[in-house]
Amino acid sequence: MAAGLTLRYGPGGGYTGHTAHDYARTMPHLDVPGAALYYETAGHVSAPALVLLHSPIAHLRMWDPQVAALAAHHFVIRFDARGFGKTESENVQFSNRADTLDLLDHLGVETATLIGCGRGGTIALDIALESPNRVMGIVSIGGGPSGFPEIQLSDAEDALFDALDEAFTTNDSERLARLEVALWAVGPLRDENDLDADFVRTATGFTLDNVARAAERPVPLPLDPPAVDRVIEIAAPALITVGEYDLTPALAEYEYLLEVMPQASGCTFRDTAHLPSVEHPAEFQRVLISWLARNGL
Template identity: 60%
Template sequence: MPHLDVEGAQLYYETDSHISSPALLLIHAGIANLRMWDPQVPTLAENHFVIRFDTRGYGQTTTEDVEFSNRADALDLLDHLGIQKATLIGCARGGGIAIDLAVENPDRVAGLLTIGSGPSGFPETELTSEEDDLFDQLDAAFEAGDWNTLYDLEVRLWCIGPTRNEADLDPDFVAAAYELNRMNIAHVDDRPVPIPLEPPAYDRLVDIAVPTFVMVGEQDLSAALTQYEYLLSTIPGADGATFRDSAHIPSVERPDIFELLLTGWLARHKL
C-alpha cells in the first residue's frame, strides 16, 4: 500500500481515478481516519482524481515524536503526486487543516469545503452542561489511562452528540463511528507536535477567494455551531448547509445527502 516518506513520518495515502481529472484532497476528522470517506469515493472518482491520507497519529500513518506541519504534510503529498492545485474537503479537525492551508497557500487551493470545522485561533466558547459532563468523563478516562473508554467517549461526545440517545440512531452508523475511532488507539503513544499557523486563520478568512462551502450537523457541539456561523459570515461568498439529524460527521451519518450536496457544489463551480 502506498506510503510517502516525509520528515519524521510515513504518510499512508490512497488515490482513485486518473491524475488528469480535477483533484480533490480529502482530510479526515480527528475521530476517524481516511476510511470515513469510503462511501463517497466511488462517485467522486467518476469525475475527479481523489486523494486522501491518514494524518499523523491516525490510521496507517506512522510518525516519530517530532515537530511537524499538517499543512506541509498535505502539500508534500500533492507535490509527490504532481498536483499543483486541489479542492480541499475536510471534516472537523481536517477542515481546520484545510482552512489553514487555504490561508497559507492560496495558490494551491481551487476550492474549500468544511464540515463541523473552525478556523485556527477561534476563541474558546462556553460549554453546555451536557458537554461539560462528557468532557469531564473524557478527562477522567485520560487520567486513568483507560484508552478504550476514552476513544469510545470521544465518539459519544462528537458523533452521537451531547443531546442525542445512541439507541435512537441508525445502528450501522453507530457501529461505523465507533470503528473509525477505535482504529486510532494504536497511536495512543504517538507524540508528534503540530506547528500552528501564525498568525492563525481566525482573522484571515476574508482573504479566502476560492469557492467555499461550509457545513455542520445541527446536533454537533455548541462550539462547532458557533464556528459554522462565523465561517459562513466571514468567508466571502461562502455557501452553507446544515444537517438536521446529524452531529459531527454528517458525511458518515447522512452519506447520500452529503454526496448530493457535494457533487452539486463541485459541478456548479466547475471544480
C-alpha cells in the same frame, strides 16, 4: 433539495449530474520527515483533484461511501494524518499543512479542492491562507478557523468533556475512544439507542482503530498568525457545513465563517452531529457533488 437538509447557497450556477464508472486505487506510503504517511488515490490523475481530510475521531476510511462517486470525474486523494489510522509517526514537531502539500507534490498535483471534517476543515482553511495558489476550493464539515475564541459549552457537553479528561489521565484508550463517539458522533443531545446501529459501530470502529497510534505524540505546528482574523482574505469558493447536533463551538464557527468568508455557501445537515458524511452519506454526497459542479471544481 434533499430531504433533511437546510441549504444556504452563495455564488454558483446550475448542477450537472455525474455518471459513476470504474476507478483505480493505490495504497502506498509517503516518507516525510518523521513519518510515513499512508494514503490512497482514486480516479484519473489528470482530473481535477480533491483532497479528503478526515475528522479527529476517524481516519481516511470515513470517506469510503463517497470515493467511487467522486472519482468518476475527479482525482481523489486521502491520507491518514499523523496520529491516525495506518500512518506511522515519530514524536516530532510537524505541520499538517506541509504534510498535505508534500503529498500533492509527490503525486504531481499543483492545485486541489480541500474537503475536511473537523480538524480537517481547520487544516483546509489554514492551507488556503498559507498557500492560496494551491487551493481551488474548500469544503468544511464542522471545522472552524484556527485561533477561534473559546465558546461556553452546555452542561451536557461539559460533562462529556470531563469524562474524556478522566479517561485521558488514566490512560484508558478504549474508554476514551468510546467517549469520543458519544461526544462527537452521537452528540450530547441525542440518545445512541435511537441511532442507526451500523453508524454507531462504524464510528466506534474508527476511534478504536486509532488506539493503535495512542503511544505516538507528534506535535502539530499551528498557523501563525491563526486563521480566525484572516479568513476574510480567502478568495476561493467555500462550502461551509455543520451537523444540526454538532457541538456548540462548531455551530458558532459555522455561523462565523458564513458571515465573514466572501465566497461561502452554507449547509446544515439535519439529524446528525459531527459526521454527516458517515451518518447520511447519500445526502452529503448529493450536496457536495452539486456544489463542485456549480463552482466548476
